[in-house]
Amino acid sequence: MPLIVGVHGIGQQYANAGTMQQAWMPPLRQFLPGSADLACAFYGDLFRAPGRLLGAAAVDVGGVSESEYEAELLRAWWHGASAVDAAVVPPEARTLARTPGGVQTALRALSNSRFFAAAYRRVPAAFDRLLVADLRQVRRYMLDPDLRREVLARVEATVAPDTRVVVAHSLGSIVAYEALCAHPEWQVRAFVTLGSPIGVRQLFFDRLRPPPHADERGVPRGHWPGSVRDWTNIADAGDVVALAKDLRPTFGPAVRSFLVDNGAHAHDSIRYLTTEEAQRAVADGLTGG
Known part of the structure; x- marks a missing residue:
């Protein structure tokens, strides 16, 4: 026990x-x-995508999400990272969720963060994909x-x-x-x-x-x-x-x-x-x- x-x-x-x-x-x-x-x-x-039988139809697992919840969470992380790391440009005052390409802008800013570099240190080439996957996990649990x-x-x-x-x-x-x-x-x-x-x-x-x-x-x-x-x-x-x-x-x-x-x-x-x-x-x- x-x-x-x-x-x-x-x-x-x-x-x-x-x-x-x-x-x-x-x-x-x-x-x-x-x-x-x-x-x-x-x-x-x-949260792990299921395997696929070879020869079966491909399943679209989706790309970068523009959901409001994920965008607001990403903006909060962006703001937090910029507060502790001078290499991260602070986010603009406008709402990220309503900014065209806002998620991509935030991902580019966070790619300079020591915090996120340490979190994804094993696979830096997959930074965007893994960070978005983590955002999606949070959103799915909360919503x-x-x-x-x-x-x-x-x-x-x-x-x-x-x-x-x-x-x-x-x-x-x-x-x-x-x-x-x-x-x-x-x-x-x-x-x-x-x-x-x-x-x-x-x-x-x-x-x-x-x-x-x-x-x-x-x-x-x-x-x-x-x-x-x-x-x-x-x-x-x-x-x-x-x-x-x-x-x-x-x-x-x-x-x-x-x-x-x-x-x-x-x-x-x-x-x-x-x-x-x-x-x-x-x-x-x-x-x-």
Whole structure:
């Protein structure tokens, strides 16, 4: 039975639960008696294009999307990248979604970003295609209710009665949050979010399930995630995906929010897992400390 459940983020369509466990286990092994005590709620395969029988009709998987949601998310990343990297020209004030060729313009600007160069360092020639694929994954989870249910079902099938810690990276933090909210009967003590975009209003926060509610002052406030006692959110100052570093304004003062330095790979899940803050949060969740 898994004491810790891990939930990955975008860009994992060419991995599986086994490869994820191999990557996440080393930073967490010191806390666990055996590999069976870490389970990975893997959903990346839901974004992988199916194979095609040779000789069958080709399937059009589409090119660069001009959907408003993807364009606005891309613009937010562009704005975030330009704020931390002088090599990235800032976006214009006009709305990207309504600018002809706006997506291509943003992709060209982001090709100069150290953050995105590190994220796609293995395949720089495929930068545009992979970045657009990641945008599409985010859009599909946030806007496609059927896919959302499939992804959440993966988490629900992985969390067990003895699971005490849920660790989630990037988009996975939203997946895990919604699963925890839907299952207050779970006995999860600690929720650790790494490089999370969950506090970004309009694109993520305002679209959560359950939706935010108004507090006593009329300010939108996210629901507390189920049975969780301690929520630790960790973000690198240069992480363009985690644009809202401090979650206290959106989820209340009980969220412990930390800024860390992951070096050149600001959004990397392993860099996050090896921080002292993440290690301490996992340890406290397992010991009840």
